Amino acid sequence: MVRRLSILLTALALLAACGAAPAAQPTAAPAPTAAPAAAQPTAAPAAATESPFPVTIAHKYGETNIPAAPERVVALGYTDQDPIIALGVVPVAVRYYFGDTADAIWPWAEEALGGASPQVLNMPFGALNVEAIAALRPDLIVAVSAGISDAEYATLSQIAPTLAQSADYVDFGVPWQEQTRVIGRALGQEARAEELVAATEARFAELRAAHPEFASSSAAIAAPAPDGQFFFSGPEHERQRVLASLGFALPDELAAIAGDSFYGTISGERLDLLDTDVLLVTASPSERATIEANPIFQQLDVVKAGRVIYLDTSGTSDDRVGPALVYSSVLSLPVVFDELVPQLAAALDS
Numbered sequence: 001m002v003r004r005l006s007i008l009l010t011a012l013a014l015l016a017a018c019g020a021a022p023a024a025q026p027t028a029a030p031a032p033t034a035a036p037a038a039a040q041p042t043a044a045p046a047a048a049t050e051s052p053f054p055v056t057i058a059h060k061y062g063e064t065n066i067p068a069a070p071e072r073v074v075a076l077g078y079t080d081q082d083p084i085i086a087l088g089v090v091p092v093a094v095r096y097y098f099g100d101t102a103d104a105i106w107p108w109a110e111e112a113l114g115g116a117s118p119q120v121l122n123m124p125f126g127a128l129n130v131e132a133i134a135a136l137r138p139d140l141i142v143a144v145s146a147g148i149s150d151a152e153y154a155t156l157s158q159i160a161p162t163l164a165q166s167a168d169y170v171d172f173g174v175p176w177q178e179q180t181r182v183i184g185r186a187l188g189q190e191a192r193a194e195e196l197v198a199a200t201e202a203r204f205a206e207l208r209a210a211h212p213e214f215a216s217s218s219a220a221i222a223a224p225a226p227d228g229q230f231f232f233s234g235p236e237h238e239r240q241r242v243l244a245s246l247g248f249a250l251p252d253e254l255a256a257i258a259g260d261s262f263y264g265t266i267s268g269e270r271l272d273l274l275d276t277d278v279l280l281v282t283a284s285p286s287e288r289a290t291i292e293a294n295p296i297f298q299q300l301d302v303v304k305a306g307r308v309i310y311l312d313t314s315g316t317s318d319d320r321v322g323p324a325l326v327y328s329s330v331l332s333l334p335v336v337f338d339e340l341v342p343q344l345a346a347a348l349d350s
Helices: 012-017 081-086 107-113 130-135 150-157 176-186 190-210 212-216 238-246 252-258 268-274 285-292 321-327 333-349
Strands: 055-059 062-066 073-075 093-095 119-121 140-142 219-224 230-233 263-266 278-282 308-311
Touching: 055 176, 073 081, 081 107, 081 176, 081 190, 130 150, 140 176, 176 190, 190 212, 190 238, 190 333, 212 333, 219 238, 219 285, 230 252, 230 268, 238 321, 238 333, 252 263, 252 268, 263 268, 278 321, 278 333, 308 321, 308 333, 321 333
Parallel strands: 073 093, 073 140, 093 119, 219 278, 278 308
Antiparallel strands: 055 062, 219 230, 230 263
């Protein structure tokens, strides 16, 4: 792994795409033990008339059957906790992504969580702690944004019905709409999930109408990489999809470099490819200082015009917009709408 989880394009998802080999997985799950008393779940409300269960959901590794409304849900995907919480379910545990290792619930989800404190699972990519997961006695494991392997899925499925990523997208590239809908089906909250998706898409439409200049502008999201290189979001990356939903276009040359992956890499000598109408750079404060001292970077027109937006995605500051863009969920997108969109508009006005 080449970077810490806190950087947008070098988060666990990107590390997986870079080829980090998953750790060996046991062939069978251990016998479940008692769940920690601190995790108190809230079951998804049952339908007033007819239950939607059993539910069968297809995914990358086959199909998962969920026989009844889940009551003990483990959010194993790095961002899956948000749609679960938005749908009125308190997971018994959530996966640590970045930021405070003791608190994996971000500000945009705290109110919806209602003061509950799910257990935090700190499990690096490729190193699932199967014993800890089994000890939670889950009746549903949600791993839509976990990037699990076939072997990991087989092991997890011996513990509880496991919802893996869709085969229609690259790992870690399931759109927030699909993530919300499939989790809604798994929780028996399909109608509510559609309401959340519709409301969020309506907000995107409102912002496009309010900012027609976005539709005639290009934008890219980049992050520092080793040896003076830069990572950037491709068309399959959820953060770039957010910009596209606002009307921005990714230059064709960058899209071609990314190809079927959700990110691409360019050398320090080709930083000219990042010379878009507005550029988002995700970096820690120290990394930002290094980037701003780069003479090639300083020669870009987008830099000279002051149209670079720096986002601190370290999770160690009070800045919410960087982490909110990383999550790009039905709960975090309102932060993007309220805080990032004005910055994008101001950048184009500069």
